[in-house]
Amino acid sequence: MTVFILPGDVDDVTVASGGNTYDRRMCELLGLEKATVPGRWPTPSTKARVALSQTLGEIPDGSVVLIDGLVACGVPEVVVPQARRLRLVVVLHLQLADETGLPAERAAGLDRREREVLRAATAVVATSEWAARRAIAHHGLDPRRVRTAPPGTDPAPLAAGTESGNRLLCLASVTQRKGHDVLAEALANLSDLPWTCVCVGSLRRDPGHARRIQAMIDKLGLTHKMILAGPLSDEDLNQTFNRTDLLVLPSRRETFGMVVTEALVRGVPVLTTNVDALPHTLGRDINKTPGLLVPPDDVPALTEALRRWLTEAELRDRLRDAARAREIEDWPTAAKRLAGVLR
Template identity: 55%
Template sequence: MEVVLPGGVDDPATPSGGNVYDRRLCERLDVRETAIPGSWPRPDARARGELAAALAGFPDGAVVLLDGLVACGVPEIVVPEAARLRLAVLVHLALADETGLEPALAAELDAKEREVLRAASAVIATGTAAARRLESHHGLREVHVVAPGVDPAPFARGTDGVSRLLCVASVTPRKGHDLLIEALASLADLPWHCVCVGPLRDTAHTQRVRELIARHGLGDRVELVGPLTGEPLGDAYAEADLFVLSSRAETYGMVVTEALARGIPVLASAVPDALGDGGVLVRPGALTSELRRWLTDSAHRDDLRAKAKRRRAELSTWDESAREMAEVLASLRA
C-alpha cells in the first residue's frame, strides 16, 4: 500500500500532531512512503509536479492513503487519478479551519477540499466531531474515524500540585496563545508559571504573543521554549500540574491525550473527542474563571486529577489505531 505524506514529517524542528499521527501509523502498517516537500496546501510548481508524478507512478487499482494537507488543495492533480486508484484521504484539519485565512482564500480552499473528498474512495478523520462536520459540510455519505493512540507514559510527578502550567502547541493563531496570555494576565495576583512548548515561527502572530507577554509584565512567568521532542518533551509533561490548551479550532488534539496518559488534569477548548470526561472543556477565550478555580480550589483540583486518572485508563493505543486504519484501507481492496 502507498502512503503520500508532506515533506518534513520527521523534522524535529516542526513537530505537530499530524506528523506524529502519520509516523506512528506508518510504523505499524505495511506501507511504502512517499514524502513530498512543499508549502502545502498551496504548493509551488515543483511540489505539484512531484505529486503528479508520484500518483501517476502507482499501478491501476492501488490503494493510496494521502495526507489531506497534500491532497485537498490540488483537486486538479488528485481527482483525475481517483478513477484508476483507490484513494483514501486522511483529514487532520479541514483546510478552511486554519485561523487567520482571508475569507476569499478560505472559501477557495474549502471548495478544493470538497472536490477532492467527494472523489475519494474513503475519507478518514481523527475524531468523531470532525468526521460528522466533514459529512455535513461537504455532503459526504460516510467519513471513517481513526482516532490517535497514545504512547505509554508514567504518571507526571508535577511540582507543587498547583502552579506549573503546560501548553504544548505551535505558536499559530489557531492555537490561541494570545487568548491564554490574556487569561493569565488577569490572574497575576495568583502563583503560577506557564511553559509553552511548540514551534516559534517568525510570524506577526508570534511577535504579537511576545508583545502581549511583555505588555502584561509576564516575561518571568511565561516561557516560550520552542519545540521539544523525546526526553525533553517528556520532562516538560512530567513537571506539569495542569495542562492548558486554548485552541480556537482542533480536529482532535493529541497533546491532550498525551497529557492525560500521564494523569495530568486538563483545561482546554475545542477538543471534545480527545478530552472526553477527563477534564474541563471551555469555549475558546473563556479560560480565566476556570484557571482561577484551579488555582484557588483544592477540592476542584482533586476532582480534575480523578477525572484525568479515569480517562487515562480509557485511552487507546497506537496499535489499536493502526488496526482500525488497516480495516478501512482493506475495505477498499474488496
Template identity: 80%
Template sequence: MTPFVVPADIDDVTVASGGNTYDRRMCDLLGLDKVPVAGRWPTPSTKARVALADTLAEIPDGSVALIDGLVACGVPEVVVPHTRRLKLVVLLHLQLADETGVQPERAAGLDRREREVLRAASAVVATSEWAARRAIAHHGLDPKRVRTAPPGTDPAPRAAGTDAGDQLLCLASVTQRKGHDVLAQALANLADLPWTCVCVGSVRRDPGHARRVQGLVDKLGISNKMIIAGPLPDADLDATFAKTDLLVLPSRRETFGMVITEALVRGIPVLTTNVDALPHTLGPGTSSGGMLVPADDVPALTAALRRWLTDAELRERLREAARARVVEDWPTAAKRLAGVLR
C-alpha cells in the same frame, strides 16, 4: 506495501504537529511506504505540484494509496485525475478552511478545492467522530465512504506534578488557531498568584503570529512566567510532562486534540475549550479529568485558571479522574486505519 503520501516536513521536529505524529506512527505500525512530497499545502509551489503529480503517477493502476489531506486537498487538478485509476484514501486531519485567520474569499476557494478532492476519493478517513460528521455535512459526502480512525497514545509514566499545582503546560504550535494570545491575557490577570506556564510547540508554522504572541507576552510583563519555549526534543518534553500539573489548550478550532490524551495517559488534568471535537476528546462530565471553557473568552479562562490554582480540592478531584481515564493506544488506533485500507 501501501504508499502513504505525506508532507515533506513529517520528520522535522522544528515544525512538529499532531498530524505529523499521527502519520509517522501509522507508517511505523502498519508498515506503510512513507512518501514525503515537497511543499506545504494548501499553497504548493509549481515544483511541489509537479513532484506530487510524479509521485502519484508512479503508483500502479488499481493500487490502494493513502494520502494526507494537507497534501491532497488544495490541488484537485493534480489529485482528482488519479482517483480514476487508484483506490485513493484521503486522511483528513483538518479541513483547509478551518485554519484560523484565513480570509473568507480564500476560505471559500479552499472549500471548493477540498470538496472536489474528497468527493472523488474512494474513502475519507477523519480523526474523530465530530470531524467525520462535519466533513459529511459540509462537503455533502456519502457517509458510507467516510471512516473514523482517532489517534492513539503511548504508555507513559504518571506525572508527579507539584503540591501547589502551579506548573502549567501549553503544548501546541504557536498559531492563531491554538489561542496562545487568549492564554497570555488570562494569565496576566493572575499576577497575584504563583504560576509558571511553559508553551512548547513550533514557532515556524506561523512565524508572524509567534512574534505577535511573544510581543504580547512581553507587553503584559509575564515573559518570566509564560515561557515560549519552542519545540523540545522527546526527552526534554517527557521531563516537562513529568512536572506538569495542568495542560492548557485554549484552541479556537480542533478536530481531535492529541495533546489532551497525551496528558490524560500521564494522569495530568486538562483545561481546554468547548469547541469542535475537544469536549468528546476530553470526555463527559466530572469524570473527564478536566474543565471546559468557551473559546476566545479571556474572563472564562481566567476564572478557570484561578479556580485551579486556588482550590486544592478541585485539583485533587481532577487528578484522580485523569488518572482513572483509559485512553486508546496506538496499536488499537492503527487497527482502525488498517481496516479502512483493507
C-alpha cells in the same frame, strides 16, 4: 505495499504537529511505504505540484494509496485525475478552511478545492467522530465512504507534578488557531497568584504570529512566567510533562486534540475549550471529567477556570483522580482501526 503520501516536513521536529505524528506512527505500525512531497501545502509551487503528480503517476493502477489531506485537498487538478485509476484514501486532519486567520476569499477557495478532492476519493478517514460528521455534512459526502480512525498514545508514567498545582503547560504550535493570545490575557489577570506556564510547540508554522505573541507576553509583563520554549525533544518533553500540573489548550478549532490524550495518559488534567471534538477527547463522564471546559475566545472564562485550579486544592485532587482513571487508546489499537479501513 500501500503507499502513504505525506508533506515533506513530516519528520521535521521544528514544525511538529499532531497530524505529522499520526502519519509517522501509522507508517511505522502498519508498514506503509512513506512517500514525502516537499512543498508549501496546501498551496504548493508548480514544482511541488509536478512532484506530487509524478509520485502518484508512478503507482500502479488499482493500488490503495493513502494521502494526507494537507497535501491532497488543495490541488484537485493533480489529485482528481489520479483518483479515477487509484483507490485514494484521504486522511483528513483538519478541513483546510478551518485554519484560523485565513482571508475569507482564500478560505472559500480552499473549501471548494477540498470538496472536489474528497468527493473524488474512494474513502476519507477522519480522526474523530465529530470530524467525520462535519466532513459529511459540510462537503455532502456519502457517509459510507467516511471512516474514523482516531490517534493513539504511547504508554507513559504518571506525572509527579507539584502539590501547589501551579506549573502549567501549553503544548501547541504557536498559531492563531491555538489561542496563545487568549491564554496570555487570562494569565495576565492572575498576577496575584504564583504560577509558571511553559508553551512548547513550533514557532515556525506562523513566525509572524509567534513574534506577535512574544511581544504580547512582554507587554503584559509575563516575560519570565509565560515562556515560549519552542519544540522540545521527546526526552525533554517527557521531563516537562513530569513537572506539569495542568495542560492548557485554548484552541479555537480542533478536530481531535492529541495533546489532550497525551496529558491524560500521564494523569495530567486538561483545561481546554468547549469546541469541535475537544469535549469528546477530554471525556464527559458526569463528575468524572478529567479537566475543565471553557468557551473559545473567552478571556474571563479562562481566567476564572485557571483561578479555580490554582486556588482550589479539592478541585485539583478530583481532576487528577479523574485523569488517572481515564482510559486512553494506544497506538497499536489506533493502527488496527486504520488497517480495517484499508482492508
